[in-house]
Amino acid sequence: MNKLHTDREYENELRDLRSRLAVMAYEVEQMIKKAVASLQNSDAKAAEEVILKDHEVNRHEVEMDALCLVILARRQPLGADLRFVTIALKMVTDLERIGDLAVSIANRTLKLKNMPLIQIPPSIGLMTKGVEQMLQLSIEAFLDADAVKAESVLEKDDQIDELYHQLFRALLKEMAQNENLIEPLVHIQSVAKWLERIGDHCTNLAELVVFMVRGENIRHMSKIK
Amino acid sequence: MNKFEVKQLSAWYRDIQVLQSISMPILEQQVTAIIGPSGCGKSTFIRCLNRMHELSEGARLEGHVYLENQNIYAPKVDPVLLRRRVGMVFQKPNPFPHLSILDNVLSGLRLTQRPRNLEIAESALRKAALWEEVKDRLEKPGISLSGGQQQRLCIARTLAVDPEVILMDEPCSALDPIATARVEDLIHELRKNYTIVIVTHSMQQAARVSNKTAFFLSGILVEFSDTSQLFTSPTHPRTEDYITGKFG
Numbered sequence: 001m002n003k004l005h006t007d008r009e010y011e012n013e014l015r016d017l018r019s020r021l022a023v024m025a026y027e028v029e030q031m032i033k034k035a036v037a038s039l040q041n042s043d044a045k046a047a048e049e050v051i052l053k054d055h056e057v058n059r060h061e062v063e064m065d066a067l068c069l070v071i072l073a074r075r076q077p078l079g080a081d082l083r084f085v086t087i088a089l090k091m092v093t094d095l096e097r098i099g100d101l102a103v104s105i106a107n108r109t110l111k112l113k114n115m116p117l118i119q120i121p122p123s124i125g126l127m128t129k130g131v132e133q134m135l136q137l138s139i140e141a142f143l144d145a146d147a148v149k150a151e152s153v154l155e156k157d158d159q160i161d162e163l164y165h166q167l168f169r170a171l172l173k174e175m176a177q178n179e180n181l182i183e184p185l186v187h188i189q190s191v192a193k194w195l196e197r198i199g200d201h202c203t204n205l206a207e208l209v210v211f212m213v214r215g216e217n218i219r220h221m222s223k224i225k
Numbered sequence: 226m227n228k229f230e231v232k233q234l235s236a237w238y239r240d241i242q243v244l245q246s247i248s249m250p251i252l253e254q255q256v257t258a259i260i261g262p263s264g265c266g267k268s269t270f271i272r273c274l275n276r277m278h279e280l281s282e283g284a285r286l287e288g289h290v291y292l293e294n295q296n297i298y299a300p301k302v303d304p305v306l307l308r309r310r311v312g313m314v315f316q317k318p319n320p321f322p323h324l325s326i327l328d329n330v331l332s333g334l335r336l337t338q339r340p341r342n343l344e345i346a347e348s349a350l351r352k353a354a355l356w357e358e359v360k361d362r363l364e365k366p367g368i369s370l371s372g373g374q375q376q377r378l379c380i381a382r383t384l385a386v387d388p389e390v391i392l393m394d395e396p397c398s399a400l401d402p403i404a405t406a407r408v409e410d411l412i413h414e415l416r417k418n419y420t421i422v423i424v425t426h427s428m429q430q431a432a433r434v435s436n437k438t439a440f441f442l443s444g445i446l447v448e449f450s451d452t453s454q455l456f457t458s459p460t461h462p463r464t465e466d467y468i469t470g471k472f473g
Contacts (some may be wrong), residue, residue: 003471010470076429078456078468215458 008065009130010075017067017088018143024060025139027053028095029132031102032198036128038109039191040120050106057099064092083215087208091142094201094208098135101194101201108187115184123167127195130160136210147213149179153206160199167192228253228390228420229274234288236269236278243269245444246288251390256412258420258435260428260453262467265441267424271392274422275311276304292390300322305439309333312383316395320367320382326359329367329378333386345385353381354411373404377411384415391415397430409434428468432456440464 006009015115031050038046071077077085112118134153141150169188175182207219229251236244239301244266247287251257251274259267262347273286276297290297297307312333320329328335330346346363350356353383359370367378378395383391393412397405412421412434432452439449440461448455448464459465 003466005470007470078428078432079459079465081469082457 013067013071013075014084015070015083017064017085020060020064020067021088021091022139022143024057024064024092024095025135027057027060028102029135031057031099032105032128032132032135035102035105035109035125036191036195038043038106039112040125042109042113042117044110044113047106047109051103054099054103057096061092061096065089068092080212083212084206087212090208092203093202098198098201101198104194105191107140108191112184112187115187116180118181118184119169121170121188123170123196124191127160127163127167127192127199130156130163131195131198131202134160134199135205138202139203140211141206142212145209145213147210150206150209150213152220157199157203160196164192164196226253227251227294230289230291230294231274232289232291234270235287235304236266236272236273236286237284238269238281239283241259243444244273244286247441247446249347249439249446249449251420251422252437253420254416254418255437256416256423256435258431259422259439259440259441260426260467261441261447262430263426266444267441268394270441271313271394271422271424274390274392275308275313276302277308279304279311309386311390311392312386312387312388313392313394314376314379314383314396317399318372318373318379320370320378322366322368324367326366326367326370326378327363330381330385333382346381349381349385350378350426352384352415353377354383354407354414371404373400373407376400376404376408380408380411380415388419390420390422395424395426398426405430428456440467442467 004015014118031053033052034046035050037043038050068085071085075081133158137153137156139148140145141147141153168189171192175185210216210218227250231251232248234244235242243264247266247270258271261267269278273290274297278284278286286298292307292311295302315405319333324332327341327343327346330349331341334342334345347356347360350359355374358374359365359378362369367375370378376399380391380396397408400408409430412423415421416436423431423434435452437449438452438455440447440455440459440463442463448459448461450460455464456468459468465471
């Protein structure tokens with residue numbers, strides 16, 4: 001989007017939408033980071049902050065939905081603008097879901113507080129770093145209109161899936177060895193599953209960016225062209 | 226199937242070239258929209274399709290326009306008969322002010338000295354979705370109708386001579402949104418039986434009514450593709466700039 005729109009107000013509306021999306025993505029990324037840190041450090045206060053932050057993310061979603069509808073109704077965008085506004089509507093939904101998953105992780109921190117102390121597996125940290133990177137790359141790809149960068153996110157999702165499957169098997173083994181730890185380990189398994197789901201949402205974001213840049217819908221395709 | 230095949234068509238008004246080697250088909254029983262900024266050659270292009278361009282002083286052209294494989298610029302082609310096959314509806318409704326609604330519809334036939342044929346008039350008015358609104362006042366002046374009705378009267382007048390192609394030069398630019406919606410609804414109906422080429426400044430209108438869209442810029446055909454493709458993922462950056470308003 002190097003060239004500016006002749007209508008400057010329209011240009012500003014699109015810029016506003018883009019920057020609000022970036023802010024929302026940043027806040028959601030911080031929620032993931034803080035939620036997992038709260039789990040690793042048994043920090044109930046941090047977990048509660050994540051839960052509170054979700055209201056703000058929900059508000060962003062409602063406001064951006066409204067902004068997209070106003071742009072669609074008033075500007076009737078076409079071409080790249082049409083793709084931008086329609087994917088913004090979808091990206092907002094994925095970001096909001098990621099926020100909800102971070103809240104679910106924070107809730108597990110609060111539940112685990114009253115249970116036997118367990119070591120948080122290192123894979124949880126690895127998965128967290130991985131999905132944070134996926135989210136950052138998706139948003140950078142969106143802001144830079146870079147389809148190649150977006151495609152690199154799709155490859156990373158396979159790594160997250162693999163980490164999840166390895167951890168799942170390890171947790172099952174541990175549960176079989178120590179019945180007293182089944183309940184807290186089930187919670188850890190849930191956290192891993194939600195991180196894996198966050199990876200899926202980041203994949204959605206990246207696929208949307210590819211569509212925005214190239215006008216090519218790559219969702220549900222087994223291979224990237 | 227192609228109704229028209231335009232090949233390397235260039236056109237001039239005196240020494241000003243307004244079309245530069247345009248080649249494109251016009252598909253039968255489809256609506257083709259021509260879009261582009263003012264002065265890009267849209268209207269000149271459709272005026273070349275029924276040889277109205279040559280009626281302007283200093284106008285000339287090069288290239289070929291085939292209507293069902295027949296070169297419409299061949300010496301043996303009678304332009305008057307061609308214009309019966311390829312009718313035109315203009316930007317501003319232009320019913321003959323001194324004629325009744327009925328005589329307006331039949332004016333094209335009267336010019337060819339046919340008798341007043343009520344059946345043809347009714348059929349044309351029905352096809353133009355105007356019959357129910359005017360059937361009880363056929364002898365009233367054409368200009369007594371509203372702007373939108375006058376435009377549909379002009380469409381009925383075009384249909385009365387039984388054309389194969391209807392050229393529309395910004396047919397809704399002087400109409401309110403409701404009258405525009407009626408004309409657009411009519412275009413959807415007419416395309417079942419006619420080939421339609423519409424010049425419009427409204428990209429939303431082109432997106433609503435057409436199957437194919439051609440983007441003209443400075444007399445050059447920049448892009449010609451399916452309407453749904455052109456308005457969501459155009460191929461050419463200049464088309465992208467135009468439809469997103471980053472132009473000029």
